[in-house]
Amino acid sequence: MRLVTYRWNGRLCSGILxxxxxxELGKAYQILGLSSPAPSDLMALLGQGSETLGxxxxxxxxxxxxxxxxxxxxxxxxxxxxxxxxxxxxxxYHDWLAQAGAAVPEEPxxxxxTANTVVGPGQAVxxxxxxxxxxxxxxxxxxxxxxxxxxxxxxxxxxVAGYTIVNDISAINLIKQDGNMFRGKNLDSFLPMGPALVxxxxxxxxxxxxxxxAKNGRILQDSSTSRMVMKIPELISYISRGFTLEPGDVIAxxxxxxxxxxxxxxxYLRPGDDMVITIDGLGVLSNPVTQA
Numbered sequence: 001m002r003l004v005t006y007r008w009n010g011r012l013c014s015g016i017l018x019x020x021x022x023x024e025l026g027k028a029y030q031i032l033g034l035s036s037p038a039p040s041d042l043m044a045l046l047g048q049g050s051e052t053l054g055x056x057x058x059x060x061x062x063x064x065x066x067x068x069x070x071x072x073x074x075x076x077x078x079x080x081x082x083x084x085x086x087x088x089x090x091x092x093y094h095d096w097l098a099q100a101g102a103a104v105p106e107e108p109x110x111x112x113x114t115a116n117t118v119v120g121p122g123q124a125v126x127x128x129x130x131x132x133x134x135x136x137x138x139x140x141x142x143x144x145x146x147x148x149x150x151x152x153x154x155x156x157x158x159x160v161a162g163y164t165i166v167n168d169i170s171a172i173n174l175i176k177q178d179g180n181m182f183r184g185k186n187l188d189s190f191l192p193m194g195p196a197l198v199x200x201x202x203x204x205x206x207x208x209x210x211x212x213x214a215k216n217g218r219i220l221q222d223s224s225t226s227r228m229v230m231k232i233p234e235l236i237s238y239i240s241r242g243f244t245l246e247p248g249d250v251i252a253x254x255x256x257x258x259x260x261x262x263x264x265x266x267x268y269l270r271p272g273d274d275m276v277i278t279i280d281g282l283g284v285l286s287n288p289v290t291q292a
Contacts, residue, residue: 002017002018012077023063031063076120116188143250144161151245161247169192213278223256
């Protein structure tokens with residue numbers, strides 16, 4: 001099942017996307033006669049728990065076509081415009097490490113991204129004056145559907161609601177200047193997300209997904225999630241050590257080789273650029289680049 005947030009007739013809505021049609025979530029609950037009250041948005045849906053999400057997933061195939069809105073009539077937004085915690089993982093692809101000439105780390109490097117960074121499909125990444133060397137980073141975003149702390153790797157996947165595409169935009173010059181990742185990772189519009197939250201039933205093996213990023217039609221990242229250093233269950237377990245993960249939290253799982261600063265010459269973003277990320281099973285996320 002593919003869950004989306006969108007704007008339609010001036011209203012902010014959440015719904016179910018299938019093919020080229022969208023069913024508003026409240027109407028879907030009413031049509032399907034689900035036992036839980038209709039949630040106000042996808043964060044509220046995740047908060048209802050895995051049983052409700054599973055019930056909706058199983059029932060969604062019965063939604064009647066005449067109750068849907070044509071996709072072309074809506075504006076897709078980030079599926080979680082205001083997510084919970086956003087946790088980034090650096091240095092987590094073997095091919096990225098090889099290109100950087102870096103050793104495989106014993107533990108992942110974590111950082112936080114804030115909600116002001118989130119934009120949706122087609123929305124612009126805006127380059128602000130302090131950021132002069134800005135890179136794209138194609139990544140799988142893991143969306144938590146359950147709550148847990150000190151999670152065993154063997155139980156981790158049972159707490160995952162689904163996956164989405166994220167583009168972890170990074171101002172490399174600010175990261176070098178500050179000696180930390182906070183400012184360079186958290187300028188406005190620095191986390192394109194979407195187009196949908198794809199539930200786990202549609203992604204049988206998130207550890208083997210092809211992932212590419214093209215800038216202005218030129219492929220700069222071309223890899224697979226099979227090249228992750230720490231796989232998704234281990235990442236969830238590691239992050240949750242003394243740290244509670246909750247429904248709606250998003251984990252950006254790292255990016256493969258081909259980021260801007262590692263290419264020769266560097267391929268930093270410039271106004272007028274267009275980025276297109278494609279990940280097997282998750283769809284296509286496209287965003288233009290503009291100047292503030």
